[in-house]
Amino acid sequence: MKIRLLVSILAFAQIVFAQTDKLSKVSGTKCSLVAPSGFVAATSFSGFQNIKNGASIVINELPTPYQSLVEGFTAEALKSKGMILVKKETIDFNGAKATLINLTQSANGTTYLKQMLVFGDTKNTVIVNGIYPEASKEIGAKIKEALLSTVYSNSQTDKPLEAxxxxxxxxxxxxxxxxxxxxxxxxxxxxxxxxxxxxxxxxxxxxxxxxxxxxxxxxxxxxxxxxxxxxxxxxxxxxxxxxxxxxxxxxxxxxxxxxxxxxxxxxxxxxxxxxxxxxxxxxxxxxxxxxxxxxxxxxxxxx
Missing domain, CATH: 3.40.1000.10 (Mog1/PsbP, alpha/beta/alpha sandwich)
Incomplete structure (x- = not known):
């Protein structure tokens, strides 16, 4: 479920991103993103899923400072949770710094690839987690594109029980x-x-x-x-x-x-x-x- 440090909701200083026709609001969060073709709104978590290939995009919002959370994503810490760190890089994202992390993890005999977009501030963080089987790695580029389309809106209702x-x-x-x-x-x-x-x-x-x-x-x-x-x-x-x-x-x-x-x-x-x-x-x-x-x-x- 997590790596000891929990992830949190983003609180950009009163920044509100405009919604577009392509953006889909994610129930239970203040986020929206452009879901890849074949993905539908999930019913058991906040995000989207592709039933056919077993892929999902999960959004987590929790009150944890961005910097301390990102620093917790070390190769050693991830390995202790059964995940292998492939790549970790800082990027420019919506006018601020964010982190992209690539991981692999095995579960129930299947190897999964994970792409994680992490962004936030001194109080809160958002993790947008794209997960897909290695056998469907061709959708990796589309997953990354979806993650980078994420926007956060203070005006969006984030009632957790909605999802x-x-x-x-x-x-x-x-x-x-x-x-x-x-x-x-x-x-x-x-x-x-x-x-x-x-x-x-x-x-x-x-x-x-x-x-x-x-x-x-x-x-x-x-x-x-x-x-x-x-x-x-x-x-x-x-x-x-x-x-x-x-x-x-x-x-x-x-x-x-x-x-x-x-x-x-x-x-x-x-x-x-x-x-x-x-x-x-x-x-x-x-x-x-x-x-x-x-x-x-x-x-x-x-x-």
Whole structure:
């Protein structure tokens, strides 16, 4: 899902870009772009997808300074997340500096190519991520053209739930919805992300999974969370929510400075190879926060 540093919404100083007939607004964001031929608006994330060749363009907006985020995209950091850095360059983009990054990544036996356009300011950043199978590398030029067509508008409504096919109910809790990133909804109790306070992420799979052992897959997915390699599973059990079956995991995690953290993960699977995931983390009041995570999980519902 990310490389520890999370990406964020762009806030160019009151700059508003004009819409054109070719630009398509991206639901849940303040961005528009010219989608390549054959791409349609996605229903499970903010962006566009080409069902035929398995390609997608995903837009992420989150409150993280541009410079610190870009500096986090090192070959070593990316390798730790299963990605290989091919090229990273600074470009001029809409009157400011931006970064273009080319990556490769393997998943479920397929090698994917990624082109990422990263731009923003001292408070916020936007990542426009073009992803396509290596077997369809001929569309790479069109993907890059689409990324570079991206415009940002302060006047555009960016209601995160507009692009959603699922949701949770956090009323009567302290959690606040922040943003939609790659189809995942980010919540925290202090309105910040990353946050030292309890956080909650609710998302779904973009690609199909072939795993027949859902319990094992859930355990492996936990280890892929930021810092997940340090997590020790305390309990794993079957769970059923919204007529979907899956697994609930409660684990003891560690922060980078070796402090304990509660890690809560629920994965719910359908019969089409898709899954939904809920991840909660808290650094104190473990029992209270675990109860809150479990209560919110039971409100999960597909739209």
């Amino acid at each position: 959603s096919t699922f949701g949770i109910d956090v009323k009567d809790t302290d959690f606040k919805l922040l943003k939609n990133m790659s189809g995942s909804f980010l919540y925290s109790t202090d309105g910040k992300f990353p946050s030292e306070k309890p956080t909650l992420i609710v998302g779904n799979s973009i690609a199909k999974i072939a795993s027949q052992n859902q319990k094992k897959y859930s355990e492996e997915r936990l280890k892929k969370l930021p810092g997940g390699e340090l997590s020790v599973i305390k309990e794993i059990k079957e769970i059923s929510v919204d007529n979907l079956k899956g697994y609930e995991i409660v684990a003891d995690g560690k922060t980078k400075d070796d402090k304990p953290v509660l890690v809560y993960q629920v994965m719910l699977f359908n019969d089409k190879g898709d899954y939904y995931i809920i991840v909660g983390q808290a650094k104190d009041e473990f029992q209270k926060n675990l109860a809150a995570f479990q209560k919110i999980t039971q409100t999960f519902k597909r739209m």
